[in-house]
Amino acid sequence: MHISDIKNYLRCPRLYQLSLQDEYRPFPYFNINIDVDESIRKKLDIDRYYEGIANDNNENTLRAFREYDWLLKCRFMYRGLRVRVPVLFHDGNECWLYFSFLSTAPTEGELTNIKWTCAVMEHLGFVIKGINLIHLNPDYVRHGELNHKKLWHISDSFYNDNNNPTRNVLDAYHKTRFNLDARLDEFLHFDLDDEDPVIRTNKCTGRSKCRYYDVCFPEESQLPDNSILNLVSSQHKYEMFNSGIKYLSDIDLTHFEGSAQQYAQVMADKKGGLYFEQLALQSWLSENSSETMSFFDFEWDLFPFPPYDDMTVMQVLCFQYSLHIEKDGKLEHKQFIGMDDCRQRFIEQLIEDVPKEGVIFAYNAKGAEIMRLRELQEAFPQYHDQLEQIIVRVVDLANPFIKGMVYDVRMRGLYSLKVIQAMIDRDYSYKDLDVSTGLEAVAIYRRIREESDPDQRNKYYQDLYEYCGLDSYAMVEVYHWLQSLVKP
Numbered sequence: 001m002h003i004s005d006i007k008n009y010l011r012c013p014r015l016y017q018l019s020l021q022d023e024y025r026p027f028p029y030f031n032i033n034i035d036v037d038e039s040i041r042k043k044l045d046i047d048r049y050y051e052g053i054a055n056d057n058n059e060n061t062l063r064a065f066r067e068y069d070w071l072l073k074c075r076f077m078y079r080g081l082r083v084r085v086p087v088l089f090h091d092g093n094e095c096w097l098y099f100s101f102l103s104t105a106p107t108e109g110e111l112t113n114i115k116w117t118c119a120v121m122e123h124l125g126f127v128i129k130g131i132n133l134i135h136l137n138p139d140y141v142r143h144g145e146l147n148h149k150k151l152w153h154i155s156d157s158f159y160n161d162n163n164n165p166t167r168n169v170l171d172a173y174h175k176t177r178f179n180l181d182a183r184l185d186e187f188l189h190f191d192l193d194d195e196d197p198v199i200r201t202n203k204c205t206g207r208s209k210c211r212y213y214d215v216c217f218p219e220e221s222q223l224p225d226n227s228i229l230n231l232v233s234s235q236h237k238y239e240m241f242n243s244g245i246k247y248l249s250d251i252d253l254t255h256f257e258g259s260a261q262q263y264a265q266v267m268a269d270k271k272g273g274l275y276f277e278q279l280a281l282q283s284w285l286s287e288n289s290s291e292t293m294s295f296f297d298f299e300w301d302l303f304p305f306p307p308y309d310d311m312t313v314m315q316v317l318c319f320q321y322s323l324h325i326e327k328d329g330k331l332e333h334k335q336f337i338g339m340d341d342c343r344q345r346f347i348e349q350l351i352e353d354v355p356k357e358g359v360i361f362a363y364n365a366k367g368a369e370i371m372r373l374r375e376l377q378e379a380f381p382q383y384h385d386q387l388e389q390i391i392v393r394v395v396d397l398a399n400p401f402i403k404g405m406v407y408d409v410r411m412r413g414l415y416s417l418k419v420i421q422a423m424i425d426r427d428y429s430y431k432d433l434d435v436s437t438g439l440e441a442v443a444i445y446r447r448i449r450e451e452s453d454p455d456q457r458n459k460y461y462q463d464l465y466e467y468c469g470l471d472s473y474a475m476v477e478v479y480h481w482l483q484s485l486v487k488p
């Protein structure tokens with residue numbers, strides 16, 4: 001058993017049990033383009049070391065202790081619980097531990113892993129003298145070869161959400177020390193009865209929705225579109241549901257938080273399924289229309305380690321765009337895919353393809369396309385003004401939905417472009433494509449570089465063109481659907 005099992009158990013015993021039955025592998029969001037262990041060794045000037053391997057037992061690790069001062073990925077086990085320390089320096093049985101993070105400011109949320117690891121080591125007789133966090137340096141910008149010394153920071157404290165240091169890690173561990181044997185007893189003797197009723201708690205839907213939610217509560221996906229459980233950002237929807245309020249239109253006003261989105265949802269149900277604010281939507285559409293209208297969507301990959309010059313840590317690299325241009329009732333499509341360092345070609349072709357005037361729509365533009373264009377401006381200041389000409393014309397097509405100007409109960413409380421497109425076009429949807437999500441597109445992009453069969457490469461390119469192409473085409477459809485709603 002590993003700390004991940006303990007973490008699952010601590011969140012919810014049922015989650016732990018379900019996780020034993022599947023081979024869950026989360027999507028690797030980061031494109032790791034370097035040897036991370038080697039980079040950390042360079043940061044810490046480690047020349048001579050022992051590198052642990054999977055299934056190393058305590059004896060192997062202790063043997064390495066006798067021969068080396070530095071141990072990497074070393075394993076320890078206590079009563080069946082296996083832990084791994086990324087980097088360890090020791091002087092006899094006194095140890096200084098280094099935990100590595102592909103983030104710029106590890107928070108106290110990381111303490112669980114650290115404290116269970118330290119607890120196991122202390123039970124094996126080691127003395128923890130220091131705990132350090134090795135994390136990415138947020139100020140590092142690549143110029144030439146990667147500078148491993150500057151790439152990482154070493155901190156003995158956690159950070160808060162504003163990236164300021166908070167508690168010392170060793171102190172935090174000492175203050176949260178626990179009785180390892182008692183906790184392991186509880187864990188090892190745990191036996192969940194399948195007959196026990198499944199109780200919904202905030203652990204099911206908290207910060208991130210539990211991945212087994214649909215397994216535990218399958219009946220929810222069968223609920224009608226206008227179910228009260230589809231009310232967005234509501235603290236009280238389950239309370240209302242359990243008290244017998246089943247539909248949006250029956251909402252208990254004392255439990256109505258009053259956001260524009262919630263209001264639109266309730267009104268949509270009262271009006272038979274669809275609600276739109278005629279005047280607000282009409283005025284938004286007329287403010288955001290022009291003779292030439294463009295709709296664009298970008299795809300990108302996320303690199304913790306900057307692969308090219310002028311990139312920072314944890315930066316994204318745009319590798320694709322799709323652009324639909326509507327003028328005089330005709331629709332034109334332009335697109336781009338680039339490999340390796342395609343940033344300059346991406347910019348140049350985008351500047352050439354995007355019409356010099358008119359509104360440009362993107363969906364969730366502020367946190368996506370606009371942010372990407374700003375990053376490109378910074379890395380390529382020679383294109384700053386031309387990119388600015390594009391940025392100032394970008395309008396977020398999600399706004400009418402997010403601001404509660406329109407809601408259709410078929411959205412079921414979801415506001416993604418895919419959901420809305422599927423609702424308004426039953427004949428053509430993402431489900432018809434071989435690549436139907438952004439993550440699948442990233443996976444295909446990564447695969448292209450490795451693929452030697454030209455036919456398969458062409459197929460991958462085709463899949464990417466179709467996927468991103470549908471994103472920008474979907475925006476055209478959504479725009480016209482909004483127009484059709486307010487037409488006299």
Ligand code: SF4
Pocket residue numbers: 011012013014015016018198199200201203204205210211212213216
């Ligand atoms: S959905 Fe809730 S009850 Fe089910 S496994 Fe997840 S946390 Fe546990």
